[in-house]
Amino acid sequence: MADRTILEISDLNVHYGQAHALQGVSLAFGLAPVAIVGRNGMGKTTLCQAIVGLTKASAGSIRMEGQEVSRLPSYKIARHGIAIVPQGRRTFPSLTVDEHLRLASTGKGGAWTLARVYETFPRLAERKGNGGTQLSGGEQQMLAIARALLANPRYVIMDEPSEGLAPVIVDHLIDVLRALSKDGIGLLLVEQKLALATAVCDRVEIMLNGRIAASTTAAVLMADLPMQQRYLGVASAGH
Amino acid sequence: MFKGLITRRAAAALAVTASAAFVAPAFAQQGGVIRIGSIKTLEGPFATGGQDAVRALTMAFEEVNFTVAGKKIEWVRESSNAQADVALARARKLIEQDQVDIIIGPLSGAEGMALRDYSRTLTGNTIVNGQSAAADTTLRDVSPNFFRFNGDGMQWIAGLGTYAYKTMNARHVAMVGGDYAFPYAQVFGFMQEFCKLGGKVTKLWSPLGTTDFASTIASIPKNADAVLVIHGGTDALAFLTQYAQAGGQQPLIAGPVTVDQVVMSARGPHRRLLNNLISAGPIVDDSDDPTWKAFVDRYKKRFPDGFAAPSINAVHYYIAARAVLMALEQVKGDLSSNQQAFQAALAKLEVPTPMGGKVRLDDNRQAIASNFIRRVVDRNGQLFTTQVERFDNVTQTYGMPRAEFLALGSPSRDNPSCPPQ
Amino acid sequence: MGNALELQDVGRRFGALHAVKGVSLKVPPGQRHAILGPNGAGKTTLFNLVCGDFPPTSGQIIAFGEDLTRRPALHRARIGIGRTYQTSLLFTGLSVLDNLLVAIRGARKGRFSMLPSGAGGEDVTRARELAERVRLAHRADAEVATLSHGQRRQLELGMALACQPRLLMLDEPAAGLSPAERPELNQMLKDLPRDITLILIEHDMDVALPISDMVTVMKDGEIVVQETPDKITSNPVVNRIYLGQGHG
């Protein structure tokens, strides 16, 4: 399936002081959802944050629809159509659910509207007037996802969107994520839960120590237990 | 830890700065020049008075074309912020760095005290007070090098107590004033006269820096025959405005610094209260005296952007400058032998004032001067004070022997006291 | 004296967020105990509770037989609880040696002394030993701000050891280390004297499993499994949590 490139990253590097967190990552993403998996501390979150400008890249380029965005402030990157569901959710404690969503909806039209969000996440509709610390972790997570979708981005980056969600909601989330490409929204999914990642995405990139260690497909990865264990697994690689 | 290099470089930088700074005063040693330093306040709330003081000094020096007894006058101007330690630093700089012979200044009471103390440590320099009017400066612990040709705060209110009791028939006066020494002295002076005649006074002190007098105004007894306003400058304007806004109806009488050009030239509802207001003070704006008229003309011509009439600051700095010039003239500019001759001349000088009177000094080098009861009048929308009564030869001790006066104690919040029963 | 650490039904809420839910845990003296779990499982919150950064909303924390539930943070250090932090919390303006000195004195008398301990002082000697032990002797006088990430992790460990802990709590010591640095860390952990009780939060199995006697797996603020390391890899619950098998 020919998939026109929407977002292209080449030779991206990020340093935190002396730590080289992202070491020359190059990836191209089209409309088809892509998962990035890997253990904690391997640079997945750094990659997400660098794409949307929450972390400044020290070298490399990020092109959205062919336009260089890596030197732009994050609000301009967002206006190029990239949205993020960040790690830790980062919802605004001062705002109620409804206020969040009103802030996020641009009103410029698009597949995702306030009504659709409430339909998709009925729990949010129930907690419309609640804000900040009154939401549970899972509710905050849904809110963060809804917030990103309401921007009707061309491309959305989700950093562990299933964190804190109850299993039944996760199943529901999988349906939502699978359907994104129908709305013309590309998806980069960073996930520790391999099942979720492979359920949504065909293409899987594996990160290890700030680099892309392997590019594979969901089917291959699911069938290859040693590979799972090497890059993600519970068992020590040495065993 | 210690960066030796930093220190060495700092020392080098210091040396450069230092040598640059020495260029300026190098010509100080020339003969035939008399250096006069001035200290007034050009910052903060007192700045208006300071600016007028500069005008007065400019006039006084220009009148003699910056020459006295054939010697050139060099005028070194310094400004303080009405704070004692700054005035002191400026005075030191004038004396020790600029090597002035004479300082004219300062403006405010605390500064006056500080410079009086400093003058005691000097030999061969003279400080002639500019405008500061704290009584103690020349009453207790006096300094031989400190001369004051203006009355102190207490002298400035002389006559008002008598006028209130006798002419206005007031028997109970409510006093409002700032809670510090300068107003204490004025209230002391007022009560010397008023209480002796049998009047009663309710005192309402406000902390210094109060700008919202609403609660003070609410506390003024309704049965008081008059309200004596001792506030000055911005405080006076604030009080008067708020009193007017609160619909205050009791007759007002005012201390010397309440009614000055600052308050009269400001606009606002307080003008209703100002019209015909009786106050005491050392100057009268709209005096018929020809000397005064000529003085005002010169002032206005030279400084079209100045006040409608010279302020109290201008008058006192002018008198101080005139005194210095007259004494210098008398001794032919001779400031040798620690200025002995000059200081002796100053001490027995009779200086004509712009008000048409004369001022001379007592043994403590404190002015014996005239004081006025004044009425505010409206001339084409501009307010002026006119003379109602004039009291000559007002001394610092209200005519009492100094010992007897000192025995009354220092003016304070509670001294003296004659509250209504 | 019983257990080095005992948690009885410890819970912590942040508003509606129930970060730690009724955790009960016993760690006998000398045990190496690893705590595993995905992000957001409440592992670090648990550490913070034990170290007294904030009190639990329910339950009791007992260490070495003493109820610590309401004692201030500084008291924990004084009875011998040392810890490291996920993101280095070092004194960046001080040298490596000074960092260690501050750590050494924390749990001792004389921490308030305004007299220097002297060039040959016992503290300085110990600090140098510690620097040696965490392989930082060559950078002992360097300002921490100039250290690499790996070196900071080493210093973190040194700081935790400096207060001569009886209970050492390490929060992801391997995070951000390069593959080359990991074996070195492993060795350092293995070299720890056996009388120190060790609790370790780790994602990296390569680091955690070889050295631990017991593994606790947490998820959503709860303990889901407690097993010995040899059994943990085959535990289906653990594999589901880690690999998400059982979904989709």
Next chain:
Amino acid sequence: MNLARTLLRAGGIGLAILVLAPLALRAMLPENQALFWIGNIFARALIYGIIALSLTFLATYGGFVSLAQMMVAGVAGYVLAITVQGAVPVIIGGFGYPVAILLALGAAVLAGLAVGAISARTNDIYLLMITLALAVGFYRFVETNIDWFNGYEGIRNVLGPDLLGRKFRDPILFYAIASATALSLYLGVIFLVRTPFGLALQGIRDNPRRVSALGYNVMLHRIVAFGIAGFIAGCGGVLATIYNIGISPGSIGLGATMNLLIISVIGGLGHPIGAFIGALLFAIFDTFAASIYDRDRFNTLIGAVFLSIVLISPDGALGMVRRLREGFARKPRAGAPPL
């Protein structure tokens, strides 16, 4: 650790500068000019340098930019003026200088501890605001209270004791005393920060949570640091009061508080020497700027200089020197500037 060597070296250089500077001036300048520099500019720089040192100490090693240091100096000055014999007006009076100075320093330490206790739970910008509010609150109280502080007029005639048959305020003697005090306090600070207490304090600056987890009582350390700073400021306050022949509210008002901050910042908050460099620059500037520039607009000038320093070199003159050196050495230095 070569603390002894550091101290010796710093002390030696400091002593050399403090002794040589006046000698050099006397050689270069006419007698009275030299005396003016020694008695006014240098002495003033030393006094305000000492007070600024208390702020620099707190900022450099504790990370607390306290604006209450001028107030603490004022507490010392007022207690001296209130208790010492000969001050006018007499409020308590009757004590000789040794006792009155001890009382003053004790009061300054207490005031410092109190400021520390009040602001101990706050940080950074909050601490700045709270200490500023405290400072101005104290100023307004002193200005309005007659019974204890003689209000606006303040207390005068604090002349200092006679020493070695000379008046305390004799320029040379005063300079010597101020120098000795400044040098001792400076070395004291250098010494203190190497002690366990000092190291813990710096640990608190970098990471209070960690220090607490290591078993230290962070709050107590912070409060004690403010107490020590109070002592330093108190020494400056005593000298300033004698230098100014008394004290009035203006000496500790908002302007004075800001000036102290300006001194510390233009000198640089990175090292205690910055306090004295800043004080010297300020004293020279304050004395001569009015002659160079239009004297009426002195404040605009000082504001503009302050602004440019904050914009160009937030770590003050010290930082400028450091950058110059590094520019030559081409050796970048890690670590954030103090601001």
Next chain:
Amino acid sequence: MTGATAATVVLNGLTLAALYFIVASGFSLIFGLMRTVNMAHGSLYLIGAYIGYAVFEPLYDRDLWYAWYVAILVGMAAAALFGILMQTALLGWMQGQELRQALVTIALSIIVADQLLARFGGTPRQFFAPDALFGSTSIPLIGNYPTFRLVQIGVALAVGIGLWLLLNRTRIGLMVRAGVDDRPMLAAMGVNVPLVAVAVFALGAALAGLGGVIGATAQPLAQGVDARFLLTALVVVIVGGMGSIAGTAIGALLVGLAEQIGQALFPTYSVILTFLIMVIVLALRPQGIMGRAR
């Protein structure tokens, strides 16, 4: 103290609190979003008042009824403009360096005060509101009371309600509140945060300017007023809690009432009362009454 006097004093406290609220709300707003402690807030007050006065005087001389209203608009605009300049030229690019920003604003306040002194001199000035607002009103129990002080309460209420509506009912309000929580995340949502910051700075400054004209109608305008109002704003927000409008209102009420009641009951020590409140609040709640723990 009689009942009537007590009532008057309390009402005085409320009206003074109203003025303090107007001034401090801008300070708190700016701090809330940007963590900038604007030590030049008093200067913005002065700028609003002096520029407003410069426009007011000629109009008033021609007896134009709208002179005062124009002064309010011009004062607010002038302060807002200066605020925008401050934020764009100096403070914006050192975002996050709180201490440095505070120092910059201190330097600015020194310069502004001196320049205003140069332009306008030290003569105190005073606005007069239109006659309808400037007389006295008869209030039961109290008697005649200055109408303008009641107007102050009205303006403060309007400001408070207006801010509440702005923050809770408008999109920009949502942005501001979200920005208080997490600026980078807000930016990642596509909001031009620096522009929002400038807008908030302008609004906060405009409120200072409004406070300037209102304040200079109630009390004379003179040099040194800037420091007074800066300090008041500081104490109000320290007591009430930084960045909270409701907290600012509570802080203003406490400080205003304390000042007036103190002045009536024990004038000499009234100054301490305000600071005592501050110390007590800090001891119990370091973040202020309505402040969020950080």
